[in-house]
Amino acid sequence: MTKQELVDLIQDMSLEEKVNQMLQVVSSFYSEETVITGPMKESGFTKENIAMAGSAIGALGAEKIKKMQSDFIKQQPHHIPLLFMLDVINGFRTVFPIPLGQGATFEPELSCRLAEVAAKEAAVSGVHVTFAPMVDLVRDARWGRVMEATGEDPYLNCCFSKAMVKGFQGEDIKEPYRVAACVKHFAGYGAPTGGRDYNTVELSEHTIREFYLPSYKAGIDAGAAMVMTSFNTIDGIPATGNKWLMKKILREEMGFEGVLISDWAAIEEMIYHGYCSDRKEAAIEAAEAGVDIDMMSGIYSEHLIHLVREQIIDEKLVDEMVYRILELKNKLGLFENPYKDADEQKEKELILCKEHRELAREAARKSFVLLKNDGVLPLKKEQKTAYIGPYVDNRNLLGAWSFIGQPEDVTTLKEAAIKWHEANNTVYCQGCAVLGNDIKLEGFTEQTEEEISKELEQKMLQEAIQAAAKSELVVMALGEHRLQSGEATSNANIQIPKVQMELFEKVCEVNENVVVILFSGRPLDIREISHKAKAVLEVWMPGTEGANAIMDVLSGEYNPSGKLPMSFPYCVGQVPVYYNEYSTGRPYVEGKNKDRFRSKYLDIPNNPLYPFGYGLSYTRFSVSLVKLSKDTMKPKEKIEASVMVKNEGAVFGTETVQLYIKDVAASVVRPLKELKNFKKISLNPGQSEEVCFTITEEDLQFLTQKGKWESEAGKFVVYIGTDSTTENSSSFILND
Structure with a gap:
């Protein structure tokens, strides 16, 4: 359908029909067999709501979904198809390593391939949208959902965020075997106080902008069709009703034009946060924040029609949100083919096929981290x-x-x-x-x-x-x-x-x-x-x-x-413990344990047992001193940083060479070091190879005291090694 045809369709829809397009229900309302991923509760849905809902969650299986879709379209007033959504996180029936394990590969292009296969198996089973990737930055191992993220580093998360979105969606989600990706959870969900799920998040604007937001933006820049709100508060306001977060940051600054969906009953949870007094107020706050789809609370269906008729909510706002939902259905090609890729024969051919199993095996072995080996392995x-x-x-x-x-x-x-x-x-x-x-x-x-x-x-x-x-x-x-x-x-x-x-x-x-x-x-x-x-x-x-x-x-x-x-x-x-922390005014110095007045524990070390970027091999790699192409650079210039890497052992092996940069002094305190690039290199015994990185001004930028993303003149230290503790370094000066 053309844009004008979508607009005409919306104009021809009743208000009731439009509001219910914004409703997502579990597929058990259309079939008794379903997969549930949230707490089931009485939500007060009417038969009319369900008959006009815009999307369903939890269904899978080509035959089942095709029947659901066929039955639904026949009774829907404008024969608008349902969107079928499902949590396809680290594979469909062929299961790959958890996302945290995928992060351990330091190979985003591999995760792109995994997402592509997951999309293929999901698509032939009738799924249109996956609630992945989860790109929340995670620093606290007490939080169980760290398993769904790719780690504690913003740069690494950005790489995987882009790769996974591309893997799920390809260049055009209308293509065969593609599903729409949903970047989640916007925003800051990975930093709950005390590591306790659904808990309050306390992050300064500077911290959330510099460390937490980049991975969401990376997924959006890669073309993610959907974003999901998070359960937590930001600056005291639940994300699902947070206009600053959803309107200013997501829509205006990041330029996101796709569908914004609440997490399971997150609109209703604004009442329990103490932010909204009742379901009616929750409907107002979520709608004004631009949340397009209400997942399983029924609040929109219950209240938006009355709010529009009472002129509390402008119907144009409803039209905008419905347009985004219909636009996604159109991009998926559902108006022409409401079943998209659902195909019983393809399910038998593709799901758990030899090629997919082989990829799962490759991904698994690349995700394993050898933490210790006193010569007993292999x-x-x-x-x-x-x-x-x-x-x-x-x-x-x-x-x-x-x-x-x-x-x-x-x-x-x-x-x-x-x-x-x-x-x-x-x-x-x-x-x-x-x-x-x-x-x-x-x-x-x-x-x-x-x-x-x-x-x-x-x-x-x-x-x-x-x-x-x-x-x-x-x-x-x-x-x-x-x-x-x-x-x-x-x-x-x-x-x-x-x-x-x-x-x-x-x-x-x-x-x-x-x-x-x-x-x-x-x-x-x-x-x-x-x-x-x-x-x-x-x-x-x-x-x-x-x-x-x-x-x-x-x-x-x-x-x-x-x-x-x-x-x-x-x-x-x-915990939370992470490598790219800030220094303090009284940093702990190794070897000065008797100096009491330092930022340190009395009973345990400051450092983690095993740091970010760490992992052993059955061979040994040496890394030469860092060599810089020059010791000064101007904003539009580049510096080449290189090392020679040699396999000193007796077997073939792969090493991940990691580049970190430290901004020595700036208008705001900077991390001790930050990952800026990495390269995997495979060498035979005795073989050497130069690994070269290009450093640009963009690599030196951060959120300055002025509130701008920019670089500042001064000294920078470049570290190149095999984990985040490397001290192998050289330095240069950035001039104005």
């Missing part, structure tokens, strides 16, 4: 090896938001290991449950584990200890339960469950050669594990092909190359 086939732990024979490797994936699609670590090992050299023991009887995950409809009797618990433990004692090496598969991270899973204790730690301690008592494979959706406190284990491999929640990928790495078939996208704290008392 494994040796001739070694007598015991695989011990609750993740040895476990198919729940998909992550909390991978509800479309099925455990039966997943290979277990035991199954993958059997393919590689000599059968008479290995033994496999569960050792304990993932959680143990002392932990109950409340509020989950999904069953976590069956309770294990004390007798069986002891038997499993003794079997594991005996197996460990008789083996040369133990591989322990430990970690969080998949439902311990994700939405509404804030934790003050970020260690692995107690029952697993007891197993680990007992095994270490009888065998000092322990390798830990760590499954998690967040950085964990692993001090004891790191201290006692000979090797630690962080594998996140790795997805459908995770176990095969783990054996690729353990066996040495693939050399690990992942880097931490988020710092692992020494303990929970440090």
Whole structure:
């Protein structure tokens, strides 16, 4: 349809029809089978509302959606099709590593490919819009939703934000196998006070603009069709009714022209925030902030018609919002083909196909981060090896938001290991449950584990200890339960469950050669594990092909190359902990522990256990001193910064060379260092290669005291190394 045809359509629609285009309901209102991702509640929808709703959430399956769409269009007054939306986060039925794991690849182009495959599987299943990517900046590991983000660094997040949007949408969302992307959660959702989900966010305007907003803008600049509001407040005002945030920042400054959707019942939650007195006032605030779609509160359907007729809300405002919704449907081509790519035969051909599984395996192994290795990895086939732990024979490797994936699609670590090992050299023991009887995950409809009797618990433990004692090496598969991270899973204790730690301690008592494979959706406190284990491999929640990928790495078939996208704290008392913090007037100086009057803890280190950008390899890389093409530059000039990187080890490997910059003195305090670029380089043993970065004035810009995004003359330090702690540096002066 042309723009004028859309305008004419809106003019011909009744007010009731227009307002209900702004309503999103769960697909169970049209079919009994559905996937629910939010708290179901009585919302007071009428049959008339549902018959004219603009979109549905939770449906999947080509046959089912085509029938829903066909039935809906027949009774809709203007035969306007529904938009079908779903949370397709890190894959559809083929599940990839969680987004935090994808961040560890430092390979945005890979995530672009993953999003493209996820879009393809979702599209043939009838989905039009995915609620991804989540680009919230995350610094606090207590917050369960860090698993959905790509880490603590604004630059890295921007790279992945752009890549994922492009992967989902391509160049034109009307093309086959494309879905509309939704950048979320706008804005600052990743910084809840105390790491507690849905909690207040306290960020200065300077901090939110410089650190938190860039990744949203990157996704919008990449063409994201939709943005979702966040649950939190900004400057004391809930984001969903925050006119400064949605009108000035999102619409005016960022130039976003697409659809703005509330998160689940977020319009209603403004009442509970204490910002709106009732549902009517919430409707006014959300509409005036420009929220186009009300997800599952029914407030718009209940009140906007009366508000327009009472001349409290201008009908032109409603028309603008409805236009954006219809424009998205038009961009997807739904007026010509309301089913788009839904195709039962293509579902059978594409979902979980060999190509998609191979990509899942590649992504998983690239996401793994080798945190420690005292020479015990890779494994040796001739070694007598015991695989011990609750993740040895476990198919729940998909992550909390991978509800479309099925455990039966997943290979277990035991199954993958059997393919590689000599059968008479290995033994496999569960050792304990993932959680143990002392932990109950409340509020989950999904069953976590069956309770294990004390007798069986002891038997499993003794079997594991005996197996460990008789083996040369133990591989322990430990970690969080998949439902311990994700939405509404804030934790003050970020260690692995107690029952697993007891197993680990007992095994270490009888065998000092322990390798830990760590499954998690967040950085964990692993001090004891790191201290006692000979090797630690962080594998996140790795997805459908995770176990095969783990054996690729353990066996040495693939050399690990992942880097931490988020710092692992020494303990929970440090969080939020992140590399690009500000210095203080009394910074802690290494070696001066007796100087009491410094910004430091008395009982723990300041530094995280493992920093941002960190990750080992089976080989060793050396990085030469930083070489700059000149020591001064002017605003329109460039500087080349280079190093020679050499593979000093005996095997082929890949290193991520990272460029950081520090602004020594400025009109506002600057971070200790900031990631500005990175390059992955693969080298054979003994091979050297120059890695060169171009530094422009744009890399030196920040939000100055004037409130402008600009650079300031002065001294800059350039660091190039293999993680954020590198001190390998050189400096230059920026002149006016």
